[in-house]
Amino acid sequence: MYIALMKKAVTYTLYPEPPVPIDRNLAVKPPYFRFVASVVSRALRRFDYVLARDAHQSEEDRYNGRVWAVYAHTMIGVPRLDNIQHAIETVIEEGIEGDLIETGVWRGGATIFMRAVLKAHGVNDRRVFVADSFDGLPEPDPAHIADKGDTHHLYSYLKVSREEVEDNFRKYALLDDKVVFLDGWFKDTLPIAPIDKLSVLRLDGDMYGSTIEVLNTLYPKLSSGGFCIIDDYALSACQRAVDDFRRQQGIVDEMHQTDWTGRFWRKG
Numbered sequence: 001m002y003i004a005l006m007k008k009a010v011t012y013t014l015y016p017e018p019p020v021p022i023d024r025n026l027a028v029k030p031p032y033f034r035f036v037a038s039v040v041s042r043a044l045r046r047f048d049y050v051l052a053r054d055a056h057q058s059e060e061d062r063y064n065g066r067v068w069a070v071y072a073h074t075m076i077g078v079p080r081l082d083n084i085q086h087a088i089e090t091v092i093e094e095g096i097e098g099d100l101i102e103t104g105v106w107r108g109g110a111t112i113f114m115r116a117v118l119k120a121h122g123v124n125d126r127r128v129f130v131a132d133s134f135d136g137l138p139e140p141d142p143a144h145i146a147d148k149g150d151t152h153h154l155y156s157y158l159k160v161s162r163e164e165v166e167d168n169f170r171k172y173a174l175l176d177d178k179v180v181f182l183d184g185w186f187k188d189t190l191p192i193a194p195i196d197k198l199s200v201l202r203l204d205g206d207m208y209g210s211t212i213e214v215l216n217t218l219y220p221k222l223s224s225g226g227f228c229i230i231d232d233y234a235l236s237a238c239q240r241a242v243d244d245f246r247r248q249q250g251i252v253d254e255m256h257q258t259d260w261t262g263r264f265w266r267k268g
C-alpha cells in the first residue's frame, strides 16, 4: 500500500491538479505577455489573490506521463513507475547485485520512488545514484548529428536545482546515506562516479548525447540480469542512440515495451 501510495504522491495523481499561477514559468512567454502578467499578478497578490490558468491536463495524460507535469515530482507517469518497481523487486528476488541509478532526474520523483521501494523491502545495501546537471540539458554537441537543433537546453522548466531535489527527498523522509548525488554533466561525473556494479540503470536524458554517454560509461557496470531502462524511446534522438549502441555492442537481449515511450531489456 505504501508503494502504491508513493506512485500517486510522486505523480500528483491523488488530487485534481490546481490551476497554475500565470506568473510561473514566464521566461518562455512573449515579452508583452510577461509584462502584463507580472504587473497584474503582483497587484492581485497584494490582496491575496492569484491569477491562475487551468493547465488542461487530463487525468489520463498525467497518469501516463504524457504531459510536462506542473506540480508532480516526476513526469514519467504510473506505468513507468510500475516498471521501476518490477525491476527492483526482480533484482532483489533474483539476487542480482548492484546499485540503482537514474541519469536525468528533474525534480527527483523517480529516484525518490526507487529509494521508497528499497526501503519498503527493508533493503539497505543498495545505493540510489541521482545523476543530473541540476541545471537542465546541455547545448547540442556538434559531434552528435541526431541532436542538431535540439532545444531542450532552452527550457528553464527542465532546470531543477540540487537543493530542490534534496528537499523533495526530505519531504518523503527518504534522504539518507544510501542516496548519492552525482552533480554535473554526465560526461564529467559518470566516468569518475564511485559505482562498481549496477542492477538497475535508468536513462532519462532525452538527447542522443545524454543517452549514448550514459550507455558507453555505465552499461559495462550493469550486472548480468540487470535492467537497462530507457525513458525516452519515443524521442527520435534517444531512440537512435539506443539502437546505435545495441548494434555496436551486438546486444540482442529482447527489448520490452513499458508504455508509449518506455522500453527496457535485461542484460544477458
Ligand SMILES: C[S@@+](CC[C@H](N)C(=O)[O-])C[C@H]1O[C@@H](n2cnc3c(N)ncnc32)[C@H](O)[C@@H]1O
Pocket: 073, 074, 075, 076, 102, 103, 104, 105, 106, 107, 108, 109, 110, 111, 131, 132, 133, 134, 135, 136, 137, 138, 158, 159, 160, 184, 185, 186, 187, 204, 205, 206, 207, 209, 210
Ligand atoms: C526529462 S528530465 C528527467 C525526468 C525525470 N526522470 C522524472 O522522473 O521526471 C531530463 C533531465 O535530464 C537532465 N540531463 C539531460 N542531459 C544531461 C546531461 N548530459 N548531464 C546532466 N544532466 C542531464 C536534465 O537536467 C533534466 O533534469
